[in-house]
Amino acid sequence: MTTEGTAQANSSGDHSTKGSYVTGGTEYTRDTNYIETRITRDGRDGYPVEAGRYRLVAARACPWANRTIIVRRLLGLEDAISLGLPGPTHDARSWTFDLDPDGRDPVLGIERLQEAFFKRVPGYQRGITVPAVVDIPTGAVVTNNFPQITLDFSTEWKEFHREGAPDLLPAEHLEEMEQVNKRIFTEVNNGVYRCGFAGSQEAYNAAYDRLWTAMDWLEERLSKQRYLIGDTITEADVRLFTTLVRFDPVYHGHFKCNRNKLTEMPALWGYARDLFQTPGFGDTVDFEQIKAHYYVVHEDINPTGIVPQGPDVANWLSGHGREELGGRPFGNGTAPGPVRESERVAPGHGAGN
Template identity: 70%
Template sequence: MTYVSPGKGYERDSRYIATRITADGREGFPVRPGRYRLVVSRACPWASRAVVVRRLLGLEQALPMAVAGPVHDEDSWTFDLDPGGRDPVLGIERLKEAYLAREPGYDRGITVSAIVDVPTGAVVTNDFPQITIDMSLEWAPHHRPGAPELYPAELRPDIDAVNEVVYRDVNNGVYRAGFAGSQETYEEAYERLFARLDWLSDRLARSRYLVGDTITEADVRLFTTLVRFDAVYHGHFKCNRNKLAEMPVLWGYARDLFQTPGFGDTVDFDHIKRHYHLVHSDINPTGIVPAGPEPEPWLAPHDRAGLGGRPFGDGTPPGPLPRAERVPAGHNPLPGAGPP
């Protein structure tokens, strides 16, 4: 598949279906436990945000999840992990079918995460930044007891400010480097990426978390990029000034989050590597998937607790993963992440 335009920089298509699911249903889609299906891929960093937030808040029963396979073609994400290659609830083989049910002739990106209205089989929204905010605010009555506040009112301006620069320079910055079509656009993205990672290192050298003394939405958004850095972005996207493991503060911060229930136990390193190295055939035409890096270093002590902070504030960690949502054995080094 072609992602690089020779001589040009990379521009993400942000024309999302922005309909919101709200507590009052003001846009036609009220919050209703069991009515919707969250479609994700564990390979995708944008979808992985929703997976982490859903788990931290305990929305597993209220908002059931479908997991697409890690490799898609130019047409769509597929449900090849499910028996018969169909999602057992929606009954579809390709996520594109749910997009066309919403908009016949839909011609934009078939992206995850997407929330599908089960009764109609149509996508409600794929506006991934808003999806996780609404999980925190609109779905609050259905949070588990002890769920953390990931988007507290008093910290929202700071969270939003951090999220804006992290998205521009880091979350999307790795793509701007990896899909650059010229030396100039690549180097510009590369410099902005590592300047922002240095800025984040300085900030996190003094604070355990990005905003305040608990985990927030800002930490979730940074984590899903950092956890892919050495496995994909360092080599595949040429973001190779340093590995994450060579940036002590960020490496410790990322390990701290990885070892926090709700973060690392949702990560599938096999899906991550297969997606990037098989789907981006213009960058990796041989289709060879790297064997490394080994995941066990993610379990090494991080020594971040000395900075203070309480991961869940006055709340509690989520409980064990439901068996049906455990990452396959061998795809994650955490005890209990995969089936026994």
């Protein structure tokens, strides 16, 4: 079963994604088997932390990849780990670098991310997923284990953090964070996909109920505190944000998560806007790429490929009033500086550009 952020590694002549996402009569189950090699300070897996050696390939359209872009920016790892940005759409084979000159990643020199997976594992048969970290000297994927990538950015790459980088994994909250992250992943991050890719009415109904139970839990929790855990932004907030920012543009309609819109949940909507307006979050979000990906690639549930014009996203910059709940966004750290020109969201694709 392929997943969002995935293209299946096949070499057949028909590269349509039809049949890749929805299996009739069954619930959606995400394939969570990834290349689990880690980049560490001691290099125990053969890949030591080394500035300039690795390239993060992360499509702006994908929520799992968006996490890594946010954490990389918050921690100031731009000089240490370069960023490759595939386009928002792909066929059943692979994400492609169609936004780059000549359709090739300027550092890796490849047209398809599939090429880097094949260099690591010839004929790789699992999904070609983003985010993926590629070893530039060999051109081979090191890992596509997206939950571990951001954790390692915080822990293994500390030597290269910017001055004032926030602590996204505060030791005093790690136990609680593990529990919160687990519920957010199973019920919300992946919950919207269980709704959208359900293969039966029964599977959809069950997924829908689980999602909204979790959304109501979050609404209640965030009505009393500014951030998910403690009084600063943590990894947990990053993980929830990338689902929330896609909710009204995609999940509400495309995935049938339509009990209500995010804008109709006062605490969650305020929380999402608070994060969006925090440097490192909204400045990584490309709404046009997000919509293009979901509505074009998911042929199973949108066979016409028509991309909706709405919703209007200017409201992401409206006042949220969350400061009244206190909290210190970056703790003892500071906000990241301006986005590098080469990494800015295209004009007209964000909420305020």
